[in-house]
Amino acid sequence: MSWELASILFIYGLVVGSFLNVCIYRLPREKSIVRPGSGCPGCGYRLAWYDNIPLLSWVWLRGRCRRCQQAIGWVYPLVELTTALLALQVGYQFGLTWSSLLIALLGCAFLVLMMIDFYHYILPDIITLPGIVLGLLVAALPISEPPLATLEAALWGAGLGGGGLWLFAYLFEKITGKVGMGMGDIKLLAMIGAWLGWQSLPLTLFLAGLLGSVVGIIWMVVAHRDRSQQIPFGPYLVLGAWVHLCCGPEIYRWYFS
Ligand SMILES: [Zn+2]
Numbered sequence: 001m002s003w004e005l006a007s008i009l010f011i012y013g014l015v016v017g018s019f020l021n022v023c024i025y026r027l028p029r030e031k032s033i034v035r036p037g038s039g040c041p042g043c044g045y046r047l048a049w050y051d052n053i054p055l056l057s058w059v060w061l062r063g064r065c066r067r068c069q070q071a072i073g074w075v076y077p078l079v080e081l082t083t084a085l086l087a088l089q090v091g092y093q094f095g096l097t098w099s100s101l102l103i104a105l106l107g108c109a110f111l112v113l114m115m116i117d118f119y120h121y122i123l124p125d126i127i128t129l130p131g132i133v134l135g136l137l138v139a140a141l142p143i144s145e146p147p148l149a150t151l152e153a154a155l156w157g158a159g160l161g162g163g164g165l166w167l168f169a170y171l172f173e174k175i176t177g178k179v180g181m182g183m184g185d186i187k188l189l190a191m192i193g194a195w196l197g198w199q200s201l202p203l204t205l206f207l208a209g210l211l212g213s214v215v216g217i218i219w220m221v222v223a224h225r226d227r228s229q230q231i232p233f234g235p236y237l238v239l240g241a242w243v244h245l246c247c248g249p250e251i252y253r254w255y256f257s
Pocket residue numbers: 040041042043044045065066067068069070
């Protein structure tokens with residue numbers, strides 16, 4: 001990929017990332033993501049265009065509001081940077097195709113879901129439910145190529161992802177008497193299955209469980225949190241699905257060889 005193209009993808013990613021920040025902040029608060037324009041959460045100062053340049057404004061203002069000097073979290077530029085890197089990765093790995101655009105869209109939805117679950121312990125229906133439908137529609141499109149699922153695999157994926165995890169959660173609750181998984185996780189896995197097919201589910205769940213356990217143990221040791229504390233599972237499902245999307249076939253080949 002030429003550096004011109006890479007720069008364009010990177011800048012597009014930053015701009016989209018800036019919009020994702022708006023979604024991450026406003027969706028769980030049930031506010032419109034269109035209006036009003038971005039403002040300081042502290043004093044309500046409406047950002048001028050030069051305060052709203054992804055990454056650069058934050059660095060230029062040293063992470064503070066221009067008017068009230070309230071700190072603006074480093075998560076904002078981090079999300080912008082992550083989205084830019086995501087655009088680069090998808091373009092580099094899958095080329096500039098319609099499929100890539102859809103994969104990038106899925107990546108954006110994943111990032112928003114991950115951040116919202118991390119902060120609020122919810123995976124909003126407003127993303128997961130249309131996400132399931134869109135995944136199935138995409139699978140039916142002729143432009144959809146691997147790693148996006150075929151229609152058959154997508155239907156199985158949504159059914160098994162949603163139904164299978166629901167059954168697992170139901171049995172877990174019956175046996176242990178504890179709520180192991182939220183409905184949000186179940187809808188997210190159905191969405192993952194709809195986009196990436198049923199083949200993605202074992203690796204996604206395995207990696208999510210592994211990552212979740214490792215981080216959970218580190219969290220308990222470092223932060224002295226007890227085990228009963230709620231840990232969002234959505235971020236791990238998303239990461240597991242992304243690893244499958246990027247190198248699932250390689251991992252399976254390595255494992256079975
Ligand atoms: Zn302010």
